[in-house]
Amino acid sequence: MSRPTTVTLFIQCLVDALFPEVGEAMVRIFDRLAIPLTYPENQTCCGQPAYTCGYRHEAASAARRFIDLFEQAEVIVCPSGSCVAMVRHHYPELLKHDPVMHQRALAVGSKTFELSEYLADVLGLTDLGATFPGAATYHDSCHLARTLGIREQPRRLLRHVRQLQLVEMANSDTCCGFGGAFSTNYPEISVALVDDKIDHIVESGAETVVGCDAGCLMNIRGRMTRRGIDIRVMHLAQVLAGGERV
Amino acid sequence: MIHRSSPYSEAARDGMHNACLQKSLRNLQARYGKGALDIWQSLPDPGLRHRVKARRMQTLAHLDQLLALLAEGVEAQGGQVYFAATAEDANRYVRDLARKHGVRRVVKGKSMLSAEIGIDAVLAADGIEVIETDLGEFIVQIAGSSASHIIAPCIHMDRQQIGRLFADRLGIPYSDDPPTLTRAARKALREKMLTADMGLTGCNLACAETGQISLVSNEGNIRMATTMPKLHVALMGMERIAATLDDQRQLLQLLTRGAALQKLSTYVSFLGGPRREGDPDGPEAFHLVIIDNGRSRILADPDFREVLACIRCGACLNICPVYGRIGGHAYHSPYSGPIGAVITPLLQGINRHADLCRGETLYGACRDICPVDNDLPRMLAALRHKLAYGDPAWQVRPHNRLEALGFALWQRSISNSWIYEMLLRVVRALQRPFVNPQGVLDPLPGLKGGWTEGRDLPPLAAVSFRERWRTTLGRGRAQVPARSHKEQHHDA
Amino acid sequence: MTPERIAFLYRIRAAVADTTAERLPLEALLAPADDGPLLTALAGRTRNQRMELLLQLIAHAAPLNLQVTTCATLTVAAGRIAAITLASEPEFSGQKALILHEHPLLQALALDTLAELENIPKQWTSGATPRVRAQTLAASIGITVADWGIAESATIVQLTRPGRPRSTSLVPSIHIALLPLSHLVADLAEAFALVRREPEPASMVLISGPSKTADIEGCMVLGAHGPRALHLLVLTGAADAAAPGFPVASCSQCC
Numbered sequence: 001m002s003r004p005t006t007v008t009l010f011i012q013c014l015v016d017a018l019f020p021e022v023g024e025a026m027v028r029i030f031d032r033l034a035i036p037l038t039y040p041e042n043q044t045c046c047g048q049p050a051y052t053c054g055y056r057h058e059a060a061s062a063a064r065r066f067i068d069l070f071e072q073a074e075v076i077v078c079p080s081g082s083c084v085a086m087v088r089h090h091y092p093e094l095l096k097h098d099p100v101m102h103q104r105a106l107a108v109g110s111k112t113f114e115l116s117e118y119l120a121d122v123l124g125l126t127d128l129g130a131t132f133p134g135a136a137t138y139h140d141s142c143h144l145a146r147t148l149g150i151r152e153q154p155r156r157l158l159r160h161v162r163q164l165q166l167v168e169m170a171n172s173d174t175c176c177g178f179g180g181a182f183s184t185n186y187p188e189i190s191v192a193l194v195d196d197k198i199d200h201i202v203e204s205g206a207e208t209v210v211g212c213d214a215g216c217l218m219n220i221r222g223r224m225t226r227r228g229i230d231i232r233v234m235h236l237a238q239v240l241a242g243g244e245r246v
Numbered sequence: 247m248i249h250r251s252s253p254y255s256e257a258a259r260d261g262m263h264n265a266c267l268q269k270s271l272r273n274l275q276a277r278y279g280k281g282a283l284d285i286w287q288s289l290p291d292p293g294l295r296h297r298v299k300a301r302r303m304q305t306l307a308h309l310d311q312l313l314a315l316l317a318e319g320v321e322a323q324g325g326q327v328y329f330a331a332t333a334e335d336a337n338r339y340v341r342d343l344a345r346k347h348g349v350r351r352v353v354k355g356k357s358m359l360s361a362e363i364g365i366d367a368v369l370a371a372d373g374i375e376v377i378e379t380d381l382g383e384f385i386v387q388i389a390g391s392s393a394s395h396i397i398a399p400c401i402h403m404d405r406q407q408i409g410r411l412f413a414d415r416l417g418i419p420y421s422d423d424p425p426t427l428t429r430a431a432r433k434a435l436r437e438k439m440l441t442a443d444m445g446l447t448g449c450n451l452a453c454a455e456t457g458q459i460s461l462v463s464n465e466g467n468i469r470m471a472t473t474m475p476k477l478h479v480a481l482m483g484m485e486r487i488a489a490t491l492d493d494q495r496q497l498l499q500l501l502t503r504g505a506a507l508q509k510l511s512t513y514v515s516f517l518g519g520p521r522r523e524g525d526p527d528g529p530e531a532f533h534l535v536i537i538d539n540g541r542s543r544i545l546a547d548p549d550f551r552e553v554l555a556c557i558r559c560g561a562c563l564n565i566c567p568v569y570g571r572i573g574g575h576a577y578h579s580p581y582s583g584p585i586g587a588v589i590t591p592l593l594q595g596i597n598r599h600a601d602l603c604r605g606e607t608l609y610g611a612c613r614d615i616c617p618v619d620n621d622l623p624r625m626l627a628a629l630r631h632k633l634a635y636g637d638p639a640w641q642v643r644p645h646n647r648l649e650a651l652g653f654a655l656w657q658r659s660i661s662n663s664w665i666y667e668m669l670l671r672v673v674r675a676l677q678r679p680f681v682n683p684q685g686v687l688d689p690l691p692g693l694k695g696g697w698t699e700g701r702d703l704p705p706l707a708a709v710s711f712r713e714r715w716r717t718t719l720g721r722g723r724a725q726v727p728a729r730s731h732k733e734q735h736h737d738a
Numbered sequence: 739m740t741p742e743r744i745a746f747l748y749r750i751r752a753a754v755a756d757t758t759a760e761r762l763p764l765e766a767l768l769a770p771a772d773d774g775p776l777l778t779a780l781a782g783r784t785r786n787q788r789m790e791l792l793l794q795l796i797a798h799a800a801p802l803n804l805q806v807t808t809c810a811t812l813t814v815a816a817g818r819i820a821a822i823t824l825a826s827e828p829e830f831s832g833q834k835a836l837i838l839h840e841h842p843l844l845q846a847l848a849l850d851t852l853a854e855l856e857n858i859p860k861q862w863t864s865g866a867t868p869r870v871r872a873q874t875l876a877a878s879i880g881i882t883v884a885d886w887g888i889a890e891s892a893t894i895v896q897l898t899r900p901g902r903p904r905s906t907s908l909v910p911s912i913h914i915a916l917l918p919l920s921h922l923v924a925d926l927a928e929a930f931a932l933v934r935r936e937p938e939p940a941s942m943v944l945i946s947g948p949s950k951t952a953d954i955e956g957c958m959v960l961g962a963h964g965p966r967a968l969h970l971l972v973l974t975g976a977a978d979a980a981a982p983g984f985p986v987a988s989c990s991q992c993c
Binding site (some may be wrong): 016019025038044045050057146175182185190192218221222225 | 255258259568606608609614629631632634650654660686706708711719724
């Protein structure tokens with residue numbers, strides 16, 4: 001459990017453009033921990049959308065750029081499980097025909113962490129001094145839970161938030177139906193899946209649903225507001241930073 | 247980019263609106279999907295599936311030798327073996343056999359391979375009566391429909407529909423009581439099974455060591471079809487072979503657990519030839535038809551070879567939320583669910599079944615539940631890769647040139663942060679008239695229309711994270727100089 | 739080797755040409771599992787241990803609707819068969835009738851001597867095929883002796899042998915199987931170790947309960963196309979060891 005000299009922020013494109021408050025919450029968390037931060041301003045996108053749609057040349061180009069921008073970092077932390085899975089699991093595969101880039105990809109992947117993973121496993125923290133009253137349930141996003149195997153860490157952190165009552169929903173790790181381009185290419189199926197997810201959230205009795213992936217949260221929130229359901233949808237970072245709603 | 251009116255989407259919509267199907271699938275998945283995962287998690291030997299997969303891959307690497315051994319074994323028992331390169335070859339062989347033996351009535355055990363090659367129509371064209379004997383298959387057959395689940399074929403029909411169907415087609419008084427309906431089918435089909443000239447089955451798993459095939463069922467129809475008629479023809483996908491009896495045993499045990507949480511199905515039959523001297527029953531002739539029909543091409547591609555390890559248990563169907571909503575008919579294939587989404591394009595055309603390659607979230611539960619550790623999401627991603635740029639080896643054309651252009655432009659924009667930020671600012675400016683009082687975007691046509699039909703879409707934030715960092719968040723911090731991509735020198 | 743067979747296999751060989759490096763030698767792949775330890779364990783199993791297995795079998799049989807009865811003697815077994823017969827109703831045949839495998843153990847039951855079964859036809863499965871078929875179709879109950887029983891899954895193993903056809907355990911509405919306790923094994927691996935020692939049968943079937951289906955709305959119904967009821971009579975007494983002409987598979991200890 002070592003403290004770094006500097007944490008480099010890898011801010012998912014969705015967070016940068018649509019949910020900057022999540023990035024801000026991350027900054028508050030690290031500031032409270034007195035861990036110096038840096039943010040490479042030239043970062044854009046890890047390439048996942050291209051990869052998921054099959055456009056591997058374009059994804060590889062994004063990968064090379066990411067590696068160039070981030071490989072000098074001591075440690076890289078990102079508020080998105082799917083982006084971290086992209087870097088750790090798919091970058092080496094995309095660049096496997098270039099031994100040098102492949103090695104560099106492996107090296108960058110080994111120091112890229114998802115936020116809850118970093119806080120709980122690397123820093124060994126469980127209590128960040130946060131307060132967030134009410135019943136909350138946690139949604140396991142696919143890449144975080146299955147590809148990265150991260151399920152306990154967010155829960156551990158949530159359990160130590162003061163006044164937060166963590167309730168489990170049924171099928172917490174069933175897909176919410178986002179799937180990137182799937183959500184716009186097959187919208188009816190996608191909505192059917194998110195409806196199931198929302199029904200489970202409602203059944204859990206929670207007032208807030210927390211997740212670690214902005215894509216999932218955007219999908220869940222978008223459908224919830226359309227259905228007129230008044231449950232807060234928040235990123236883990238926002239809850240751990242003190243839970244100020246935007 | 248939006249495939250709203252494709253056969254896939256239309257059939258998916260029908261499935262989603264079929265209340266009976268939805269209820270049945272929900273129950274099925276809650277029970278069998280979770281149940282199978284629990285079984286794997288509580289296996290005394292956690293490395294079992296991994297080892298079994300390794301054996302499957304070794305078996306595939308030796309497939310030609312093992313099939314040759316199997317054929318020798320069957321022939322030594324008095325059976326006959328035909329190697330059919332294509333569906334046409336297989337159909338012709340079986341039709342000629344039926345003609346030679348004066349077959350007028352065929353009873354079938356459930357076989358997806360038989361649906362894949364289309365044997366029913368070929369035999370029917372010769373005036374042969376072909377009867378499905380698995381209750382679910384029988385029901386969809388007389389309803390003129392098709393199976394919507396590998397293990398539970400008529401899951402999309404409710405008891406009232408089946409009651410009306412039986413009243414109409416079997417001439418019994420209307421009833422919607424499952425035991426009554428089952429007894430009616432039992433009686434009607436017994437007659438057929440006892441008077442059929444030929445039994446036509448699939449093959450769950452053959453064994454090279456013993457020269458015998460194994461067949462599983464709970465109903466007993468397969469035992470009937472392989473015991474009472476004079477002729478038994480078994481259709482076998484060429485990859486459905488185990489090297490040793492021990493391999494076969496392990497695979498059967500995984501199959502029955504994955505399919506229906508059973509340690510063993512009610513009946514597991516092993517056979518490899520016709521009746522022997524002194525046997526009072528059993529077929530007089532046994533023909534094993536080993537079928538390629540596109541499998542060797544899959545075998546030759548290291549990216550997809552592992553899909554041939556599949557033992558068709560159906561567990562992936564029981565855990566997939568997409569299948570769980572759209573049902574089997576949307577796949578337009580005898581193979582539905584996650585396995586169907588991979589194998590159907592590979593067997594029948596990747597462009598033709600582009601929706602199957604793209605219509606999933608790559609969630610990953612199917613990989614968790616597969617008893618032979620198959621990585622279906624990886625293969626779906628590989629299929630999408632082929633659709634993106636085309637692939638002459640698989641005769642794939644790029645699937646959507648507009649989308650390809652979109653991503654080419656996307657690549658330009660993300661490789662230069664100045665362009666990227668400029669684009670975001672432009673969109674931010676353009677979106678202003680479309681942001682409604684609730685703070686979300688009005689429903690949009692085109693690109694984002696798919697989203698906004700059912701969900702609210704947030705607008706781009708007024709100030710991005712990058713801008714906030716630049717103006718406030720990042721102030722007063724020790725800056726690491728931004729490395730421009732252009733400056734980067736590559737370590738050789 | 740026909741030309742199409744050669745072409746078929748060659749196409750496969752070409753497809754896997756790239757696996758040469760990681761391929762096991764064929765002999766290694768085909769090397770059968772070493773049954774030695776299993777067979778040794780089987781040989782050393784005591785009667786008490788088999789009674790434990792019997793308890794397991796009974797526990798696993800219940801949810802499968804497999805009716806298990808323990809019979810200390812052949813007389814008890816015969817009485818049970820009579821009781822089942824009298825309580826049953828013929829389904830497809832006009833009257834109650836039994837068909838039995840030509841097996842010394844079943845002959846030793848001496849069902850002919852039972853007054854309760856006096857008017858009920860009893861046929862054996864030896865003889866010409868058409869006659870056996872007709873009598874099987876006319877029977878309401880088929881009676882066999884299981885080669886082995888498997889405790890873990892409540893399964894019986896039936897090998898096809900001359901004079902012991904498959905249809906006896908399939909066509910009549912009710913199937914009764916006798917199993918000597920000495921032939922009860924723990925799991926499928928043990929059963930297969932024993933199967934491997936037999937000359938290869940024409941066919942074999944593993945039966946784990948009566949026929950069933952849940953195809954209509956997931957409702958479980960017994961009796962789809964096979965027997966609607968399966969009764970397993972486990973012989974636990976001296977009858978077990980004394981069964982004439984019935985080789986004890988592995989254990990030389992008598993009860």
